[in-house]
Amino acid sequence: MLKIEHLTKMFGGLAAVNDVSVNFDAHKINAIIGPNGAGKSTFFNLISGLHQPTSGKILFDGVDVTAMRCDHVAKLGVGRTFQTTNLFEQATVMDNLIVGHRLRTRSGLWDVLINSRRLQTEEKECRDKAREALDFVGLAHVENRFIADITQEERKRVAFALALATDPKIVLLDEPAAGVNPEETEGLTNLMRKMVKNGLTVCLIEHKMDMIMRMADKILVLDHGEKIAEGTPEQIKSNPVVIEAYLGSDDDAAA
Amino acid sequence: MFYKLGSLMMKPGAKLVLVALAILFPLVAKNEYQVYVMATAFIWAIAVYGLNIITGYCGQLNLAHGGFFAIGSYALGLLTADYGWNFWPAFVAAILISAFLGFLVGAVSLRLKEHYFAIFTLCVGFIIYLLLDKWEELTHGAIGVRDIAAPSGFGLVDFSETTPFYYLVLVFLVLAIWFMGKLSRSLLGRTFIAIRNGDELAESLGINLMRNKVLAFILSTTYAGLAGALYAGMIRFIGPEVANINHTFDMITYLLVGGIGTISGPLLGTMGIVWITQSLQFLEAYRMIIFGPLLVILVIFIPRGIVGSFLTWMHRKTQELGPAKRRQESKVTAATTTEAENNA
Amino acid sequence: MNLFFQQVINGLTLGSIYGLVALGLTLVYGILHIPNFAHGALYMVGAFMTYVLMIDVGAPYWTAMAGSAIIVATLGILLERLVFYPLRHSPPIHHKIAAIGVLLFLEASVQVFWGADFRRIVSPYHGILRFEGLIIPEQRLLIICGAMTLLIGLQYFLRKTMTGATIIAMAQNRDGAFLVGIDANRVAMMTFGISGALAAIAASLYAPINLVYPSMGNLVIMKAFVIIILGGMGSIPGAILGGMIIGFAEAFGGFYLASAYKDLISFGLLVVILSVRPQGLFTKGAH
Numbered sequence: 001m002l003k004i005e006h007l008t009k010m011f012g013g014l015a016a017v018n019d020v021s022v023n024f025d026a027h028k029i030n031a032i033i034g035p036n037g038a039g040k041s042t043f044f045n046l047i048s049g050l051h052q053p054t055s056g057k058i059l060f061d062g063v064d065v066t067a068m069r070c071d072h073v074a075k076l077g078v079g080r081t082f083q084t085t086n087l088f089e090q091a092t093v094m095d096n097l098i099v100g101h102r103l104r105t106r107s108g109l110w111d112v113l114i115n116s117r118r119l120q121t122e123e124k125e126c127r128d129k130a131r132e133a134l135d136f137v138g139l140a141h142v143e144n145r146f147i148a149d150i151t152q153e154e155r156k157r158v159a160f161a162l163a164l165a166t167d168p169k170i171v172l173l174d175e176p177a178a179g180v181n182p183e184e185t186e187g188l189t190n191l192m193r194k195m196v197k198n199g200l201t202v203c204l205i206e207h208k209m210d211m212i213m214r215m216a217d218k219i220l221v222l223d224h225g226e227k228i229a230e231g232t233p234e235q236i237k238s239n240p241v242v243i244e245a246y247l248g249s250d251d252d253a254a255a
Numbered sequence: 256m257f258y259k260l261g262s263l264m265m266k267p268g269a270k271l272v273l274v275a276l277a278i279l280f281p282l283v284a285k286n287e288y289q290v291y292v293m294a295t296a297f298i299w300a301i302a303v304y305g306l307n308i309i310t311g312y313c314g315q316l317n318l319a320h321g322g323f324f325a326i327g328s329y330a331l332g333l334l335t336a337d338y339g340w341n342f343w344p345a346f347v348a349a350i351l352i353s354a355f356l357g358f359l360v361g362a363v364s365l366r367l368k369e370h371y372f373a374i375f376t377l378c379v380g381f382i383i384y385l386l387l388d389k390w391e392e393l394t395h396g397a398i399g400v401r402d403i404a405a406p407s408g409f410g411l412v413d414f415s416e417t418t419p420f421y422y423l424v425l426v427f428l429v430l431a432i433w434f435m436g437k438l439s440r441s442l443l444g445r446t447f448i449a450i451r452n453g454d455e456l457a458e459s460l461g462i463n464l465m466r467n468k469v470l471a472f473i474l475s476t477t478y479a480g481l482a483g484a485l486y487a488g489m490i491r492f493i494g495p496e497v498a499n500i501n502h503t504f505d506m507i508t509y510l511l512v513g514g515i516g517t518i519s520g521p522l523l524g525t526m527g528i529v530w531i532t533q534s535l536q537f538l539e540a541y542r543m544i545i546f547g548p549l550l551v552i553l554v555i556f557i558p559r560g561i562v563g564s565f566l567t568w569m570h571r572k573t574q575e576l577g578p579a580k581r582r583q584e585s586k587v588t589a590a591t592t593t594e595a596e597n598n599a
Numbered sequence: 600m601n602l603f604f605q606q607v608i609n610g611l612t613l614g615s616i617y618g619l620v621a622l623g624l625t626l627v628y629g630i631l632h633i634p635n636f637a638h639g640a641l642y643m644v645g646a647f648m649t650y651v652l653m654i655d656v657g658a659p660y661w662t663a664m665a666g667s668a669i670i671v672a673t674l675g676i677l678l679e680r681l682v683f684y685p686l687r688h689s690p691p692i693h694h695k696i697a698a699i700g701v702l703l704f705l706e707a708s709v710q711v712f713w714g715a716d717f718r719r720i721v722s723p724y725h726g727i728l729r730f731e732g733l734i735i736p737e738q739r740l741l742i743i744c745g746a747m748t749l750l751i752g753l754q755y756f757l758r759k760t761m762t763g764a765t766i767i768a769m770a771q772n773r774d775g776a777f778l779v780g781i782d783a784n785r786v787a788m789m790t791f792g793i794s795g796a797l798a799a800i801a802a803s804l805y806a807p808i809n810l811v812y813p814s815m816g817n818l819v820i821m822k823a824f825v826i827i828i829l830g831g832m833g834s835i836p837g838a839i840l841g842g843m844i845i846g847f848a849e850a851f852g853g854f855y856l857a858s859a860y861k862d863l864i865s866f867g868l869l870v871v872i873l874s875v876r877p878q879g880l881f882t883k884g885a886h
Binding site for chain 2 (some may be wrong): 628632634636678682685686689690691693694695696697699700701702704705706707708713815817821824825828861862863866867869870874875877
């Protein structure tokens with residue numbers, strides 16, 4: 001589904017991502033791990049179109065999206081969450097989610113001026129989609145609460161719902177379980193499995209090793225912007241290069 | 256209880272009451288000067304609504320807003336005084352010119368991120384002032400433009416009188432607020448808000464940043480130009496002073512006090528401050544000494560202004576009282592219904 | 600030839616002043632990512648403090664300038680503690696609005712105390728030097744030399760002292776700096792302090808050949824912003840180089856073209872350059 005070929009991104013003289021090639025299959029949970037500064041978020045930014053690669057190719061479902069602008073990539077079906085959830089705190093969960101389906105609508109200024117049928121239909125569509133996504137992540141009951149009033153874990157789920165509302169084929173989750181306790185992490189893991197079961201492909205960046213080992217179908221390991229290993233959890237666990245670069249650290253293994 | 260009062264204020268009927276009060280105002284005002292002040296406040300409120308679109312909803316601090324107000328004023332003034340146009344065609348032209356210039360400036364400046372945009376618009380605002388002050392062949396320079404036409408009442412009304420002009424401005428104000436309400440609840444408005452929350456997230460949601468930012472900018476300059484044109488038509492004389500950056504700073508203050516990114520904030524902020532400064536005329540020299548720290552305090556402690564804080568408070572109270580109300584209601588029902596219904 | 604030389608001197612003078620002001624601005628921006636719109640007001644307060652110290656207290660020029668630098672440095676530190684530190688977690692738009700609030704407050708306060716009239720500072724260096732047929736006003740030479748000295752002193756401070764090193768470290772890599780245990784608060788206060796002192800000195804150097812009035816900072820600050828965008832936000836050489844470019848452009852442009860439009864030169868440059876390169880001329884990446 002997502003084919004990365006020799007992807008490189010230079011910032012000045014520094015290679016944030018260096019000649020990375022990997023294939024991510026559909027309907028699987030793909031994980032990207034690596035020490036801090038390994039270039040993982042930059043990697044996501046390149047795929048989703050926030051940065052332009054210096055060289056290399058990105059093929060999404062056969063379409064060359066290498067030089068494509070971020071909003072076009074989103075329209076093709078790439079959903080995304082960020083490490084910091086930029087939700088509007090002084091508005092309700094529903095209010096935040098409605099815009100998630102916006103990219104599938106066509107209403108513009110004229111529709112607002114004349115309050116067109118199209119605007120009304122599309123707004124209902126967006127609202128329904130938002131509700132559906134919220135329900136999927138199990139938060140239908142907080143629909144009318146302010147973002148400021150829900151827990152950190154709930155906010156992460158709302159961010160998931162926002163990405164889901166765009167009707168994506170693949171979701172890129174950047175550290176979805178950061179700042180979340182083990183019990184809640186389990187909940188998020190189940191949610192990701194549910195997404196895959198419903199036809200999505202999941203790609204996530206994470207630091208929590210046992211979470212990754214338990215649920216990933218494929219793992220890509222980056223270090224200093226380069227790919228140092230790729231494979232199933234079993235393969236990665238016993239890969240000496242990975243162990244040396246990363247898994248040797250006690251803090252991460254305990255997470 | 257405050258909550259009851261608050262929920263009353265949020266009902267649609269409350270808006271009609273406000274409009275009715277505004278209509279009755281000239282009849283209860285002490286003198287014509289008060290009507291004049293109110294009309295001026297309305298004009299500035301319209302401009303602040305424009306600022307609310309680009310800065311409040313879309314999150315881009317536009318420091319050239321006052322400059323576009325000035326462009327509207329000068330467009331109307333020059334077309335009627337120098338080229339003999341009638342007010343209404345000139346009025347439409349002034350709005351179109353503001354919108355078009357907004358498009359040009361927006362297309363260039365909105366590619367800039369965050370701080371650069373603010374700095375750039377600061378300079379644009381200043382360039383507008385410089386041009387109005389120095390380009391004498393076009394703008395009469397420091398002398399300003401005199402004998403600007405008043406709106407033509409087509410023989411029915413004399414708009415050179417204060418009270419009729421007041422009603423004219425009121426009509427535009429109501430229209431401005433009406434559109435603002437429509438916009439904020441629409442998908443387009445939500446798109447602007449998403450951009451304010453973060454460029455990257457908005458783009459990842461499939462939103463075309465430039466197209467939407469420029470649209471917000473054009474809408475805001477249209478509001479500013481419209482307000483400026485009305486201003487010129489009311490005062491009938493304008494000078495380069497109207498492009499002074501202080502007007503932009505004033506509008507930012509009105510917006511922040513009232514409530515940035517809200518529907519009634521701009522009106523409340525403008526009305527409140529204009530009338531307070533009017534009644535405290537003797538403090539005129541100290542105006543900015545008060546506004547300055549006021550802005551700092553607002554931004555640190557009450558960033559959403561009066562209306563914003565009110566809305567948050569109302570929402571939280573509703574959430575609190577919600578379950579309690581439901582419990583109370585079910586107690587009443589239980590006492591008066593059969594056991595079958597109790598068990599259901 | 601003489602006229603040309605005059606313009607060169609003028610260019611160097613203007614460039615020095617703009618450079619010093621831009622330097623203070625770029626230090627604050629580079630380290631704290633705050634475009635300090637109130638910087639022009641600090642500049643103006645610097646001039647007024649020198650004026651007050653000379654006229655009311657009777658201090659000599661240099662002492663007054665030093666006193667003014669200390670006062671405005673303190674003002675800068677207060678600004679950081681009372682306004683920007685509480686806003687450190689707020690969205691950037693709030694920083695800008697707060698800076699505007701401070702600007703309004705300072706300008707209005709000065710106006711209330713001293714009125715809007717223009718005032719003169721008479722420096723002890725109002726003579727003229729003649730050198731091989733060329734004429735150099737003393738004050739201008741002082742400005743140029745003073746700016747150069749300050750620049751060298753600042754570079755030395757930043758490169759060779761521990762304190763200076765912490766400032767550079769924070770500018771280059773905030774997170775890294777925290778990890779190494781650098782006290783962000785101290786760095787922030789120092790940066791604002793230095794920035795204020797630079798503004799005050801620039802204003803005090805320039806005031807004798809100009810005038811002192813409450814809105815004197817407005818034009819200067821806008822040009823300073825143009826300079827740091829052109830020269831690169833956070834770049835010290837960029838601020839000086841950019842200052843010189845603008846200074847010379849204005850000196851020669853104002854002389855050979857219409858003087859009324861000379862203020863437009865810097866803004867025109869900004870519009871042209873940002874239209875072509877939205878990230879500025881010398882930016883490395885993000886900001």
